[in-house]
Amino acid sequence: MENIIECINLTHYYGRKLIFKDVNYQVKKGSTFGLLGKNGAGKTTTINILNGYLTPSSGQCLIFGEDSQHLTPSTKSRIGYLMEGHIQYGFMNIHQIEKFYAPFYPHWKREAYFELMAKLNVSPKQKISKMSCGQRSQVALGLVLAQDPDLMILDDYSMGLDPGYRRLFIDYLKAYTRSEHKTIFVTSHILQDLEGFITEAVILGSSGILYYGSIKEFMEKFHCFKFTARGFPTELKKNDIIQNIEIIREEVNLYSFRSGAEVQSFLRSMGIQYSHFREVTMSLEEAFIGLTGKY
Amino acid sequence: MFKAIIFKEWLKIRWTLLIMFLLSVGILVNIWVNLAYGLRFSNPSDFWAFIIFRKYVFFSFLQYFPPVAGLGLAIAQFFPEMHRDRLRLTLRLPLPENLIIFQMNIVAILAIFSLFLFNLIFLLVFSSIYFPSEIVKNIFMVSLPWFLAGIATYFGVATILVEPVWIRRILMAIIFYGFLQTFFQPAGIYSYQKVIIFLVLLVFVSALGIYYAVHHYQKGLA
Numbered sequence: 001m002e003n004i005i006e007c008i009n010l011t012h013y014y015g016r017k018l019i020f021k022d023v024n025y026q027v028k029k030g031s032t033f034g035l036l037g038k039n040g041a042g043k044t045t046t047i048n049i050l051n052g053y054l055t056p057s058s059g060q061c062l063i064f065g066e067d068s069q070h071l072t073p074s075t076k077s078r079i080g081y082l083m084e085g086h087i088q089y090g091f092m093n094i095h096q097i098e099k100f101y102a103p104f105y106p107h108w109k110r111e112a113y114f115e116l117m118a119k120l121n122v123s124p125k126q127k128i129s130k131m132s133c134g135q136r137s138q139v140a141l142g143l144v145l146a147q148d149p150d151l152m153i154l155d156d157y158s159m160g161l162d163p164g165y166r167r168l169f170i171d172y173l174k175a176y177t178r179s180e181h182k183t184i185f186v187t188s189h190i191l192q193d194l195e196g197f198i199t200e201a202v203i204l205g206s207s208g209i210l211y212y213g214s215i216k217e218f219m220e221k222f223h224c225f226k227f228t229a230r231g232f233p234t235e236l237k238k239n240d241i242i243q244n245i246e247i248i249r250e251e252v253n254l255y256s257f258r259s260g261a262e263v264q265s266f267l268r269s270m271g272i273q274y275s276h277f278r279e280v281t282m283s284l285e286e287a288f289i290g291l292t293g294k295y
Numbered sequence: 296m297f298k299a300i301i302f303k304e305w306l307k308i309r310w311t312l313l314i315m316f317l318l319s320v321g322i323l324v325n326i327w328v329n330l331a332y333g334l335r336f337s338n339p340s341d342f343w344a345f346i347i348f349r350k351y352v353f354f355s356f357l358q359y360f361p362p363v364a365g366l367g368l369a370i371a372q373f374f375p376e377m378h379r380d381r382l383r384l385t386l387r388l389p390l391p392e393n394l395i396i397f398q399m400n401i402v403a404i405l406a407i408f409s410l411f412l413f414n415l416i417f418l419l420v421f422s423s424i425y426f427p428s429e430i431v432k433n434i435f436m437v438s439l440p441w442f443l444a445g446i447a448t449y450f451g452v453a454t455i456l457v458e459p460v461w462i463r464r465i466l467m468a469i470i471f472y473g474f475l476q477t478f479f480q481p482a483g484i485y486s487y488q489k490v491i492i493f494l495v496l497l498v499f500v501s502a503l504g505i506y507y508a509v510h511h512y513q514k515g516l517a
Contacts, residue, residue: 053383054515069514077389087379091306103299104389 002029003062004151004183005050010059012045018207019045022059025202025212032177032184034194034215037204038292043187044084046204047155050185051081063151077105080149084156086140090129094120094139097128098146105147113146116172134165141169145176152176154186158193166193173197191285203291210291215284222287225254225263227277233270241266244290255290296390297398304372304402311371312406315364319357319410323417326354334425346430352437354418358479361445364410368403369452377456386513396509400502403449411442436488443494444478447501451475454504459512467504474501 005027012019019042027033037043048054050061050068061068064075071079089097094117102108116138122131128139137157144152152173158166170193176182188194201218203211211218222243228250236245241263246253252274256263260279267274282290330353334342345351376382385399386392415435422431451471458464474497 048515051383051387053513073389073391076387081387083380083383085379087381087384089303089375089381089384090378091375092303096302096306100299100303103296 003027004029004064005033005185006062007046008060008062010046010049010056010061012042012049012054012057020204020208023202023204023209025209027183027185027200029183030181031200032173032186032198034198034201035185035187035204036191036194036201036288041204041206041292043204044155047084047153047187050153077147078150080144080147080152082140082144082152082154082157085159086133086137086157088128088136088140088143090127093125093127094122095124097139097143101143101146107148109146109148112148113142116142116145133160134162137161137165138168141172145172150181150183152182152184152186154184154188156187156189158188158190166190169193170197191288192283195284203288205292219282219284219287221257222282222291223256223258223260223263224280224282224286224290225256225260225277226280227252227254227267227274229267229272229274232272232274236270244293246294253290255287296388300395300398301402304399307375308368308371308403308406311367312410315360315367315410316413318363319360319414319417322357322360323414323421326356326418327421329353330421330425339425343426343430346426354422354434354438357414357418357438358441358444360414361407361411361441362448362475364407365445365448365450366452368406369449369456372399372403373453373456382457382509382512386509392509392513393506396505400450400453400505403453404446407442407445407449411438411445414438436491439491440478440494443498444475447471447474447478447498450498450501450505454501454508457505457508457512459508459515463508463511467508471501471504 003026007023007025010023011021023042023046035043035046045054046061049056050063052069052071055069063071064078066072066075089100092100098110098113102110120135120138122135128136131139137160141157144154154173157169161169173184173186174197177184186194186198195215198215200214201211202209203218211222229252230250232247232250232252234247236242238244241256241258242254243257244255254263258266260277264274264277333353346353373382376385385395388395415438418434418438419431422434448471451467451474454471455464455467458467477497478494
């Protein structure tokens with residue numbers, strides 16, 4: 001399967017502060033790929049590098065086989081980009097902005113744009129800057145869909161949106177991905193929206209990748225075990241067994257890629273007395289927090 | 296695609312252009328009224344002698360208008376682009392980035408040129424009522440450096456707006472201020488005719504600044 005995006009040994013510093021080091025992953029054609037991570041993990045840095053707005057300290061990103069720092073115009077026409085905050089030209093109205101963008105994209109689909117604009121309750125001459133956050137997001141989504149891009153990059157599409165607009169985005173994006181040639185690369189903090197939508201993901205932690213692969217596999221292999229333990233050693237750190245631990249009084253949540261039997265064997269080897277050991281089912285958001293930590 | 300760029304730039308600069316036209320009408324009417332008043336209350340041949348032998352420029356008040364127009368048009372064009380990083384949208388268009396900037400510049404230069412042409416035609420028409428052709432024909436060469444200053448001001452202000460690093464902005468502001476002084480040497484209003492090519496070259500050099508600033512902006516260089 002063709003790789004649409006490839007990040008190769010990607011490393012970036014802001015001054016002396018390391019953002020990530022030697023990050024490697026590929027986004028395959030037809031996949032819906034999530035770039036997930038806590039604030040400051042490097043999601044926006046990655047998006048900026050992909051869009052050629054930032055030169056990485058070392059390594060490179062390839063999009064359709066081209067260096068993201070030097071994309072040709074024909075490749076740029078295949079990429080639809082939704083900027084964080086749904087930024088668009090606020091001095092235009094919905095007709096002017098469609099008239100502006102249409103000539104740049106050979107496969108421009110006017111009907112896709114105006115189908116969404118018909119749902120907007122705005123006057124034809126209303127400037128985009130005078131619209132609400134949700135209305136602006138709808139304009140931005142309509143413009144990206146009208147481009148009919150082979151790759152769609154959505155930088156925190158859910159920012160500032162109420163549940164209704166978030167659902168509108170997901171519904172339209174799901175319809176878009178039904179075409180087998182379309183690839184989506186998305187970042188968002190609202191993981192309950194992405195659950196059931198993204199098929200693969202990279203989860204970034206401080207300085208690198210915590211998980212890379214299929215979401216289905218992640219949810220199958222990453223577990224949360226709850227148990228009660230008195231005097232649980234709080235100095236216990238992440239190791240081969242433990243990915244993360246949360247301790248509230250005597251209640252312990254232990255997150256691991258290992259099985260329950262392996263975790264229990266580990267606890268016994270550490271001399272930890274525990275009871276009521278059980279695995280709990282997690283949502284994607286809970287698994288994400290379990291992997292990356294709450295703070 | 297150039298038509299689309301023209302359309303976008305027109306939407307941004309149209310009201311500024313209208314204000315500049317109205318401003319230039321006001322300035323030109325003011326010059327005309329002062330000229331007519333001056334000629335009415337003095338001997339016209341003395342007035343002509345003042346122009347010919349003392350190199351008096353009766354329309355010198357107009358000299359600062361092109362830089363003001365360049366400043367206004369640069370702000371009208373690039374402030375909306377820099378607000379919330381909208382320039383990223385522009386640079387993402389499926390065109391070479393330098394070509395996009397070049398096309399934006401062309402629109403602004405044509406706007407400045409249209410103002411210059413309007414001023415020039417107005418001046419030539421009412422000057423020819425009062426003066427012989429030997430005086431009237433110098434108007435173009437006297438005002439050409441001011442038009443070039445307007446374009447240099449446009450490029451300077453655009454560069455400063457786009458440049459992401461504050462230290463470089465200040466440095467560029469100092470450099471462009473120095474550049475502009477070259478166009479407004481009071482002792483040489485008629486002397487520029489011999490060095491007009493040099494002024495045109497200065498304008499080309501000032502144009503490089505915006506591409507340098509866009510390159511910095513695009514690469515996120517600190």
